[in-house]
Amino acid sequence: MVTTTASKVEIDWTRCDGHGLCATLLPNDVVLDEWGFPVLNGREITAGELPHARRAVLACPALALRLDRPVERDA
Amino acid sequence: MILQDARVQLRVIGEPRLLAGLDQGRADRQRHLFTHGAQPDLNREAYTQLAEAVGLRGRGGAAFPVALKLADLPAKGIEAVVVNGSESEPVSRKDRLLLTLAPHLVLDGATGLARALGAPHVLIAVHDAAAATSIREAIMERDDGLAIEVTDTPGRFVAGEARAVLSALEGGKAVPPGRRALPTRKGYHRRPTFLSNVETFAQLAVLARLGPKGYSSTGLISEPGTQLLTVDGAVERPGVVETPTGVPLEAVLQFSGAARGPVLLGGYHGKWLPETDGVYLQRPEVSAGIILALGTETCPLGEVHRVSQWLASQSAGQCGPCVFGLASLVDDFDRLVKGDPAGWHDAQRHLGLVPGRGACAHPDGSARFLASALEVFGEDVRLHLDGGGCGRPVLGVLPVPGGSW
Ligand code: SF4
Ligand code: SF4
Numbered sequence: 001m002v003t004t005t006a007s008k009v010e011i012d013w014t015r016c017d018g019h020g021l022c023a024t025l026l027p028n029d030v031v032l033d034e035w036g037f038p039v040l041n042g043r044e045i046t047a048g049e050l051p052h053a054r055r056a057v058l059a060c061p062a063l064a065l066r067l068d069r070p071v072e073r074d075a
Numbered sequence: 076m077i078l079q080d081a082r083v084q085l086r087v088i089g090e091p092r093l094l095a096g097l098d099q100g101r102a103d104r105q106r107h108l109f110t111h112g113a114q115p116d117l118n119r120e121a122y123t124q125l126a127e128a129v130g131l132r133g134r135g136g137a138a139f140p141v142a143l144k145l146a147d148l149p150a151k152g153i154e155a156v157v158v159n160g161s162e163s164e165p166v167s168r169k170d171r172l173l174l175t176l177a178p179h180l181v182l183d184g185a186t187g188l189a190r191a192l193g194a195p196h197v198l199i200a201v202h203d204a205a206a207a208t209s210i211r212e213a214i215m216e217r218d219d220g221l222a223i224e225v226t227d228t229p230g231r232f233v234a235g236e237a238r239a240v241l242s243a244l245e246g247g248k249a250v251p252p253g254r255r256a257l258p259t260r261k262g263y264h265r266r267p268t269f270l271s272n273v274e275t276f277a278q279l280a281v282l283a284r285l286g287p288k289g290y291s292s293t294g295l296i297s298e299p300g301t302q303l304l305t306v307d308g309a310v311e312r313p314g315v316v317e318t319p320t321g322v323p324l325e326a327v328l329q330f331s332g333a334a335r336g337p338v339l340l341g342g343y344h345g346k347w348l349p350e351t352d353g354v355y356l357q358r359p360e361v362s363a364g365i366i367l368a369l370g371t372e373t374c375p376l377g378e379v380h381r382v383s384q385w386l387a388s389q390s391a392g393q394c395g396p397c398v399f400g401l402a403s404l405v406d407d408f409d410r411l412v413k414g415d416p417a418g419w420h421d422a423q424r425h426l427g428l429v430p431g432r433g434a435c436a437h438p439d440g441s442a443r444f445l446a447s448a449l450e451v452f453g454e455d456v457r458l459h460l461d462g463g464g465c466g467r468p469v470l471g472v473l474p475v476p477g478g479s480w
Contacts, residue, residue, distance in 0.1 A: 012254065013433050013434050014393040016394075035396070
């Protein structure tokens with residue numbers, strides 16, 4: 001069985017350079033501000049959305065995006 | 076020369092503790108021992124109990140409970156005790172004053188705790204030439220059997236942030252790293268570290284000697300003892316004052332000969348007070364203990380605009396929303412002062428876009444300062460937007476350092 005703990009999207013602001021890709025990939029969680037930097041809505045990512053969220057994290061060209069809590073797996 | 080400068084500045088309301096025995100200037104080892112007696116040798120448990128019994132909080136601004144910080148350290152393998160003396164709030168003088176005049180009290184607190192925690196290193200980050208000289212001399216006057224190092228850190232606002240200080244101590248750039256890690260877990264060289272402000276260590280040294288009962292003979296019940304305040308701005312007697320915790324703000328203002336008018340509490344990350352009556356000085360509101368009186372002769376919004384320029388210049392340039400957000404706010408306040416209503420509207424929007432969106436609390440603190448100005452100076456905002464302005468010049472009552480300081 002796999003149990004997951006809730007995750008949120010987080011940004012390392014020292015890395016993010018406002019590519020804006022995250023807003024395209026995660027339109028429900030990220031919008032861009034007037035300078036092109038992501039604004040997070042702080043919503044928790046549900047278990048079903050996790051794979052997609054992980055793909056988005058990997059897609060960030062600046063490696064600035066991450067999920068705040070590692071997913072715990074129970075064997 | 077150092078001493079003269081400091082002597083004008085130092086005053087006490089009530090019983091002096093940290094500032095005891097300093098009326099003749101710097102306390103060398105002998106005078107220090109004569110005033111305070113020897114530092115008792117306490118173990119980790121004793122320090123934790125003491126800190127908990129008196130509700131001691133860090134004196135650098137965040138006011139985090141010392142007992143909790145100690146409890147968060149692992150049982151073993153503590154690498155260093157770090158004394159943060161970078162005092163990056165430009166108005167604050169209390170930490171350099173302690174390092175300059177009472178270096179042995181600070182060293183007692185830091186080395187006593189390092190021994191109790193089994194930490195082999197004591198690292199002292201300083202940003203003031205006189206303070207650095209004094210603390211280095213003091214280290215020569217004693218033998219603690221520990222590796223004590225003094226490092227000069229750059230004097231930018233954000234360079235004083237705990238993780239920026241750690242980065243500087245490791246020989247890196249004095250900027251906060253992107254990942255939020257607690258120094259108690261991943262501090263100096265990513266090893267468990269106890270880091271706190273200069274005054275916290277001086278308080279620990281006093282607390283170790285007095286015990287919880289003696290320490291609690293003054294100040295608030297919830298957070299007894301004394302505190303150091305830096306008073307500046309439109310006051311006749313600026314400087315550092317030691318007071319019991321919880322003292323009324325009005326008492327400190329009168330004591331310092333402050334002009335009537337608005338007061339900023341907590342420095343340039345702090346808040347303008349709508350009212351000085353009924354305000355008691357305690358943490359967290361008092362933050363690092365900075366009290367700035369504005370007086371009534373200067374244009375408040377113009378003063379705030381000047382400070383906003385400085386705050387924007389202090390962004391470490393790492394995080395987009397902080398860099399662009401603060402720069403936009405400078406422009407918003409500029410237009411607001413000149414009477415453009417769009418400046419006010421844009422400021423409201425930008426104040427919502429800045430907090431929580433950086434690697435450190437600089438955007439949050441700067442937004443808090445600016446937002447409270449718009450709130451408290453609502454009447455002045457109206458006067459400026461009505462076209463004429465408030466009719467007062469910008470005198471520069473709020474000190475703003477040029478470049479780094
Ligand atoms: S994709 Fe990455 S770099 Fe681009 S805006 Fe999002 S977090 Fe920032
Ligand atoms: S939030 Fe601002 S001041 Fe803090 S690290 Fe980022 S850019 Fe620098």
